[in-house]
Amino acid sequence: MSSILDISGFSYKLIFMTIPSTWLARIRRPVLVWSMTALVANLVVKWIVAADPALPIIARKALMLAPLVPLLMFVGTLVRMVRHMDELQQRICLESVFIAFVASLTLMFVFAGLSESGIWQPHWDIIGTAMMAFWAAGYLYASWKYR
Amino acid sequence: MENRLRHLRSQRGWSQAELAERLNVSRQTINSIETGKYDPSLPLAFEISRLFRLPIERIFTPDRRGDAST
Numbered sequence: 001m002s003s004i005l006d007i008s009g010f011s012y013k014l015i016f017m018t019i020p021s022t023w024l025a026r027i028r029r030p031v032l033v034w035s036m037t038a039l040v041a042n043l044v045v046k047w048i049v050a051a052d053p054a055l056p057i058i059a060r061k062a063l064m065l066a067p068l069v070p071l072l073m074f075v076g077t078l079v080r081m082v083r084h085m086d087e088l089q090q091r092i093c094l095e096s097v098f099i100a101f102v103a104s105l106t107l108m109f110v111f112a113g114l115s116e117s118g119i120w121q122p123h124w125d126i127i128g129t130a131m132m133a134f135w136a137a138g139y140l141y142a143s144w145k146y147r
Numbered sequence: 148m149e150n151r152l153r154h155l156r157s158q159r160g161w162s163q164a165e166l167a168e169r170l171n172v173s174r175q176t177i178n179s180i181e182t183g184k185y186d187p188s189l190p191l192a193f194e195i196s197r198l199f200r201l202p203i204e205r206i207f208t209p210d211r212r213g214d215a216s217t
Contacts, residue, residue, distance in 0.1 A: 086171070086172040086173050087172070087176070088173065089173060089176070091185075147178075147179075147184075
């Protein structure tokens with residue numbers, strides 16, 4: 001264990017200490033914790049369902065709905081976080097959501113066109129990931145604008 | 148809108164973080180107001196006015212060009 005944590009003479013504590021304290025504060029935020037929990041739960045559930053095709057339908061349904069619990073917790077903590085933000089941070093959030101909405105709407109039209117023409121059938125995962133990417137990009141842009 | 152926030156803050160020897168703490172906002176908000184990238188809401192402008200004990204028009208003045216930055 002110590003050999004894993006002590007790579008090339010660098011103590012893991014030293015590496016940990018080099019991480020900016022603001023990053024650590026962000027990691028501790030419930031929003032990030034619940035989002036990561038929801039993501040991991042989703043991946044684990046998908047893996048279990050794919051690994052065992054003989055799983056009863058009820059168990060399969062229950063498993064597939066299980067990630068909804070951390071997801072709802074994520075949404076709740078996200079709303080609470082936004083409500084506790086100051087006015088500029090709320091504005092940044094609003095602008096990033098607007099950017100993500102417009103970009104996602106455009107993407108939906110493109111995907112609909114591709115799907116109807118039979119060129120490519122996009123998966124829900126891609127749409128969701130693209131929406132998150134648009135939101136992150138919008139947030140970075142809005143945050144940079146008011147830096 | 149133009150403002151004298153940086154000048155008033157410097158006069159009192161406060162850092163942006165200190166002023167942010169007094170106003171219960173983020174340091175980014177203070178920086179954005181000082182650089183003119185963001186105009187505060189009316190409640191925050193009144194809070195700033197109360198903190199510096201100055202009339203609001205002594206801190207915030209309309210832009211010479213007459214256009215708002217945000």
